[in-house]
Amino acid sequence: MNRYLLACIFIFSTVFVSIAQPKYEFRAVWVATVANIDWPSKPGLDAETQKAEAIRILDMHKDLGMNAIILQIRPAADALYYSEMEPWSRYLQGKQGQAPEPYYDPLEFWIKECHARGMELHAWLNPYRIAQNTKEELSANHVVFKHPEWVLEYGKKLYFDPGIPAVREFITGVVKDIVTRYDLDAIHMDDYFYPYPTKEAFPDTTSFQMYNRGFFAENIADWRRENVDITIKMLNEGIKSVKPWVKFGISPFGVWRNIADDPRGSQTTAGTSNYDGLYANILKWQEEGWIDYCLPQLYWHIGMPAADFEVLAHWWKNHTYGRALYIGQAPYRVDPESKTPEWREPDQLPKQLRLLHSIPEIKGSAYFSSKSFNKDLLGFQDSLKLDFYRQPAIVPPMPWLDATPPQAITKLKRSGRKLQWKVADASGEMDKPWQFVVYVTERGKSFDKENSQHVFKIQKDREIKFDRMNRKKKKYEVRISVLDRMNNESNVSLPAIVKM
Numbered sequence: 001m002n003r004y005l006l007a008c009i010f011i012f013s014t015v016f017v018s019i020a021q022p023k024y025e026f027r028a029v030w031v032a033t034v035a036n037i038d039w040p041s042k043p044g045l046d047a048e049t050q051k052a053e054a055i056r057i058l059d060m061h062k063d064l065g066m067n068a069i070i071l072q073i074r075p076a077a078d079a080l081y082y083s084e085m086e087p088w089s090r091y092l093q094g095k096q097g098q099a100p101e102p103y104y105d106p107l108e109f110w111i112k113e114c115h116a117r118g119m120e121l122h123a124w125l126n127p128y129r130i131a132q133n134t135k136e137e138l139s140a141n142h143v144v145f146k147h148p149e150w151v152l153e154y155g156k157k158l159y160f161d162p163g164i165p166a167v168r169e170f171i172t173g174v175v176k177d178i179v180t181r182y183d184l185d186a187i188h189m190d191d192y193f194y195p196y197p198t199k200e201a202f203p204d205t206t207s208f209q210m211y212n213r214g215f216f217a218e219n220i221a222d223w224r225r226e227n228v229d230i231t232i233k234m235l236n237e238g239i240k241s242v243k244p245w246v247k248f249g250i251s252p253f254g255v256w257r258n259i260a261d262d263p264r265g266s267q268t269t270a271g272t273s274n275y276d277g278l279y280a281n282i283l284k285w286q287e288e289g290w291i292d293y294c295l296p297q298l299y300w301h302i303g304m305p306a307a308d309f310e311v312l313a314h315w316w317k318n319h320t321y322g323r324a325l326y327i328g329q330a331p332y333r334v335d336p337e338s339k340t341p342e343w344r345e346p347d348q349l350p351k352q353l354r355l356l357h358s359i360p361e362i363k364g365s366a367y368f369s370s371k372s373f374n375k376d377l378l379g380f381q382d383s384l385k386l387d388f389y390r391q392p393a394i395v396p397p398m399p400w401l402d403a404t405p406p407q408a409i410t411k412l413k414r415s416g417r418k419l420q421w422k423v424a425d426a427s428g429e430m431d432k433p434w435q436f437v438v439y440v441t442e443r444g445k446s447f448d449k450e451n452s453q454h455v456f457k458i459q460k461d462r463e464i465k466f467d468r469m470n471r472k473k474k475k476y477e478v479r480i481s482v483l484d485r486m487n488n489e490s491n492v493s494l495p496a497i498v499k500m
Helices: 003-016 047-064 106-116 165-181 205-211 217-242 282-287 309-317 348-357 370-374 380-388
Strands: 026-031 068-074 120-125 129-131 151-154 157-160 186-189 247-250 327-329 364-367 409-415 418-423 435-442 455-459 463-465 475-483 496-499
Touching: 026 120, 026 370, 047 106, 047 370, 047 380, 068 106, 106 120, 120 165, 157 165, 165 186, 165 217, 205 217, 217 247, 217 282, 309 348, 327 348, 348 364, 348 380, 409 475, 409 496, 418 475
Parallel strands: 026 068, 026 364, 068 120, 120 186, 186 247, 327 364
Antiparallel strands: 129 157, 151 157, 409 418, 418 463, 435 455, 435 475, 475 496
16 A cells, blocks of 8 residues: 555544643754754855744744754854854854854844744753864864863764863853853753763773772773763753753663663663763762753664663653653654664554653653654654644643742733733742743633643733634633743633634
């Protein structure tokens, strides 16, 4: 049977076999800039073309039901934003150190456009990577020329040495600078801490001799893990010291440890792991409260022998330690010509989403990466729009950061099919109105604030005008609530009756 016909049959079935949508759900997509994977499409584009591409990406994902963008702003010790600490990224104009032409600040632009659409902006940084290959020309003002002792060559790439205290101070300073100057919602780091291992030994014997903190040579792996622990703790403290509402999230490789290596590990046989290969002890960071969310990259299909998506989803849900858990999914693997049969199935990603929705501890998904949604995903885009993400969702609150709801609206005024409302002033950043939830129910039918089907829209504006919904002009009850910066929700207003 033709694969497109199969996809259409699947879409049709999902529309009519819909499951209840969560009211709170993280729905994000990664926008990678390294090597111009997602944006900008190529180096050297003028500023207006870069902006137009960004708007197209944002509009596409908003239309699909997404509520967050994870934008890579520091791919390799460079910046897709104005910085006095690091040079402009080569992925903007083709040469490191060269600003966009005509000048604009890409990060500022992305934040503004995300927030205008009611979407969060999570700023994605790679902490230790300096250059993708040793032949890359670095800008004359790059910090490595001032501190060559910070640099290690490994696998024909350049990295900051995580074992040097000054490196950790520098990375923390970069992050604090970003958080101070930009109105972003989160700092995000992925799986690249110590680099994925090759056959050669990692060349950090000098820093180990100088800064071993009492570790013995046979325990150098523990020392490396502690180096990353120290970095994560410093970053969290630095972020929260500047803006307590800015979240800190990590997207680790999908396997913490295999059970053969650790009784706490997962029933997997992955060739590497966060703990052993990347020296990233993600469970400790959650247990210590150093991060706000964990977003493991489960880029495998359901039933994969070495790393089963379903097995790992359940393993991670048992290791949240009071922090938010989202799951990274892999639309980039969907391919009608894939050598892996499961990635030729229209139902693979929808099955994964249904599984995630059945696990209460998992609060959402992120997709790698944006450009995947430009291709044939065997109907997945329609599945999102017509079923899984048919209703808007609120990014889940984080009560350990703030659990105080904002004040409700103070006045609701109706004029025909238009509603306007007012809100009380608030002095604290976390208490200010950030967005508004518009609930609509047919008059006479029961209203449930927790029922996602009653959520009509989540918006920034303090007014809304409804289109006519019914030729007979039925009466509807419209209620408004306030969301603060951390997505705590106020009491819901009394209903206004609107004919539409």
